[in-house]
Amino acid sequence: MNKITLIAFxxxxxxxxxxxxxxxxxVRMKVIETSDVHGHFFPYDFMEKKPLKGTxxxxxxxxxxxxxxxxxxxxxxxxxxxxQGQPCVYWSNYVMPTNENLAASVIxxxxxxxxxxxxxxxxxxxxxxxxxxxxxxxxLLGANIVKAGSDGIAHPKNIYNGLQPYSxxxxxxxxxxxxxxxxxxxxxxxxxxxxxxxxxxxxTACARKWVKYVKEVERPDLIFGLFHSGKDGGIVTxxxxxxxxxxxxxxxxxxxxxFFGHDHQVHNEWITDKEGRQVLIIxxxxxVKNIAEAEIELTYEKGHLVKKDIKGKIVSVLxxxxxxxxxxxxxxxxxxxxxxxxxxxxxFGASIYTRxxxxxxxxxxxxxxxxxxxxxxxxxxxxxxxxxxxxxxxGEVTVADMxxxxxxxxxLLVLRMTGEEIRKHLEMSYDMWTNQMKSPDDHxxxxxxxxxxxxxxxxxxxxxxxxxxxxGIDYEVDVTKPDxxxxxxxxxxxxxxxxxxxxxxxxxxxxxxxxxxxxxTHGAGIPKDSLSSRxxxxxELDQRHYLMEEIERQKTVNPKANTNWKFVPxxxxxxxxxxxxxxxxxx
Numbered sequence: 001m002n003k004i005t006l007i008a009f010x011x012x013x014x015x016x017x018x019x020x021x022x023x024x025x026x027v028r029m030k031v032i033e034t035s036d037v038h039g040h041f042f043p044y045d046f047m048e049k050k051p052l053k054g055t056x057x058x059x060x061x062x063x064x065x066x067x068x069x070x071x072x073x074x075x076x077x078x079x080x081x082x083x084q085g086q087p088c089v090y091w092s093n094y095v096m097p098t099n100e101n102l103a104a105s106v107i108x109x110x111x112x113x114x115x116x117x118x119x120x121x122x123x124x125x126x127x128x129x130x131x132x133x134x135x136x137x138x139x140l141l142g143a144n145i146v147k148a149g150s151d152g153i154a155h156p157k158n159i160y161n162g163l164q165p166y167s168x169x170x171x172x173x174x175x176x177x178x179x180x181x182x183x184x185x186x187x188x189x190x191x192x193x194x195x196x197x198x199x200x201x202x203x204t205a206c207a208r209k210w211v212k213y214v215k216e217v218e219r220p221d222l223i224f225g226l227f228h229s230g231k232d233g234g235i236v237t238x239x240x241x242x243x244x245x246x247x248x249x250x251x252x253x254x255x256x257x258x259f260f261g262h263d264h265q266v267h268n269e270w271i272t273d274k275e276g277r278q279v280l281i282i283x284x285x286x287x288v289k290n291i292a293e294a295e296i297e298l299t300y301e302k303g304h305l306v307k308k309d310i311k312g313k314i315v316s317v318l319x320x321x322x323x324x325x326x327x328x329x330x331x332x333x334x335x336x337x338x339x340x341x342x343x344x345x346x347x348f349g350a351s352i353y354t355r356x357x358x359x360x361x362x363x364x365x366x367x368x369x370x371x372x373x374x375x376x377x378x379x380x381x382x383x384x385x386x387x388x389x390x391x392x393x394x395g396e397v398t399v400a401d402m403x404x405x406x407x408x409x410x411x412l413l414v415l416r417m418t419g420e421e422i423r424k425h426l427e428m429s430y431d432m433w434t435n436q437m438k439s440p441d442d443h444x445x446x447x448x449x450x451x452x453x454x455x456x457x458x459x460x461x462x463x464x465x466x467x468x469x470x471x472g473i474d475y476e477v478d479v480t481k482p483d484x485x486x487x488x489x490x491x492x493x494x495x496x497x498x499x500x501x502x503x504x505x506x507x508x509x510x511x512x513x514x515x516x517x518x519x520x521t522h523g524a525g526i527p528k529d530s531l532s533s534r535x536x537x538x539x540e541l542d543q544r545h546y547l548m549e550e551i552e553r554q555k556t557v558n559p560k561a562n563t564n565w566k567f568v569p570x571x572x573x574x575x576x577x578x579x580x581x582x583x584x585x586x587x
Contacts, residue, residue, distance in 0.1 A: 026297060026298070029070065029172070033079060033291065034059060035260070035262075037081065037085070038089075038286060039087070041103075043058065047087060057322050057323050059320065062317050075176070077114045077259060078116070079115075080116045081119065081228065081286075082118070083128065097127070101131060104137075113167070114180065116142065119183055126194070139178075142165070143159065143201075144201035145200060150199065166214055176223075177214040177218050180225075181229065202239060224259060229243050230283075231283070234263070245281055250271055253273045253277060256280070256308065257312070267281060280294060294310055294313075296309070296311075342399070344397070352364040354386075354389060355388070357469070359580075374550060375546050377505075380422060380470055382508040383509070384467045384468045386408060402547060402548045402551075409542040411509065413508060413509070416504070417526075419502050423487055424525060434567070435447075435479065444580055445460065448461040459584055469565060472493050473564065476488045493564050509543055514531060
């Protein structure tokens with residue numbers, strides 16, 4: 001073939017290739033989602049001071065293998081709740097606040113393509129999350145996180161500073177838009193100073209606006225949701241649903257896949273939208289035990305997308321190899337966090353167990369109650385177990401143990417409540433907590449076999465972090481009575497009468513004081529918009545800080561269970577407690 005012929009052949013092929021590509025083309029890609037990481041970056045439990053399975057350090061080994069297969073045709077996305085959980089993020093947020101936030105560093109190192117904001121990313125407060133937003137290098141999404149006073153029009157200018165309503169990605173010529181949202185229930189959980197300047201739009205209406213917008217403006221081949229909101233249930237008000245993923249999938253046509261989280265449950269299923277199209281909704285649960293992935297194959301004919309083949313899969317990364325290169329990169333931060341949590345703050349004269357809190361007075365719950373009363377001078381303390389089966393051993397107590405004693409960065413508040421409101425609050429708590437026993441052989445606890453793998457219910461019907469007990473009053477819980485009639489308050493614990501018409505000072509965490517769990521609103525009957533007027537005291541720093549400070553002041557603490565409440569009738573309750581204890585925790 002002479003030179004002139006070769007040039008002519010080359011030109012012919014170069015002009016033919018685009019036409020051939022438009023005639024028929026298949027694109028294969030993969031999307032991997034993590035969600036509700038809660039600081040589980042490294043294979044080390046900073047609370048228990050022992051190795052940890054799963055975590056992003058193992059997930060990254062799996063992700064690297066998939067990147068070797070898919071190359072640029074892989075998208076990695078995270079669904080929020082990354083700024084609270086393991087002590088290493090607390091250390092980064094508050095102890096080393098001038099350094100780049102550890103959560104941002106990890107996201108950047110792993111080269112995520114997009115991330116949605118979660119409610120636990122708002123809870124650390126403006127100083128933490130505003131800085132984190134600036135430091136994360138991938139798009140941070142929050143289509144329904146708008147600047148206070150915005151006009152409600154779907155326009156990026158209305159979204160909170162540094163966030164985007166959606167991100168645009170190109171994979172082998174395929175255009176993808178990812179719309180990110182979080183649960184709008186934040187004002188139900190967090191005091192306004194934490195989210196001042198923000199508003200949270202209802203998800204279905206917000207999704208409808210932005211799907212319309214991206215279709216008209218971006219004209220993508222695929223639309224994904226990245227929602228920090230569970231499938232369904234949770235708080236439901238006249239204005240919004242806490243967990244709205246299923247509702248959006250049904251009511252807002254246009255999504256091909258919705259990657260979601262928040263409810264700490266595994267989901268991988270299809271929902272039919274109101275136009276009859278199938279939408280994959282998928283959720284890997286929490287703590288990076290799993291990742292959620294979608295395998296996608298798109299077929300084009302003559303430049304037009306004619307077929308979408310989507311498969312969802314939940315993949316365990318519990319036993320993946322640790323990414324040692326990642327560990328070496330972050331070793332200084334790991335060492336710094338270990339040194340922080342290893343500091344001794346006091347001594348316990350006895351071991352305490354959260355499991356005891358489900359069955360009556362417990363040294364674990366009552367230590368929190370007693371410290372809340374000492375710190376605030378309140379008349380009554382209200383608190384719930386925040387872990388299912390945590391233990392703090394007798395002997396030296398370190399900062400790490402304080403994260404077992406109190407998991408979240410709630411503030412400590414004191415509210416004015418009437419005696420009647422206190423009783424009704426407890427009635428709702430024990431209605432969610434206890435079964436109505438009809439015979440001596442019944443369960444005493446309200447259990448549900450289907451929730452054993454649910455990280456927030458662990459075999460109970462309802463969330464255990466709403467199982468409030470009280471200190472400062474003596475009372476009985478009659479488990480043979482129907483809902484609303486179980487709690488009988490006998491007296492104040494100092495022997496003075498308890499009066500349902502009297503006002504009392506009640507200590508509790510900010511989640512509860514702001515209406516979290518609806519125990520104050522639906523239970524006690526206090527209107528949501530009047531809760532702030534009931535506040536007598538609000539701590540400046542998180543509750544764990546003050547608990548730790550008080551233990552350091554006392555040096556040696558001998559935690560014991562109080563004797564201010566019990567389940568009755570005891571002839572039924574005690575055998576039932578032993579049966580249910582074995583059922584939940586074994587021998």
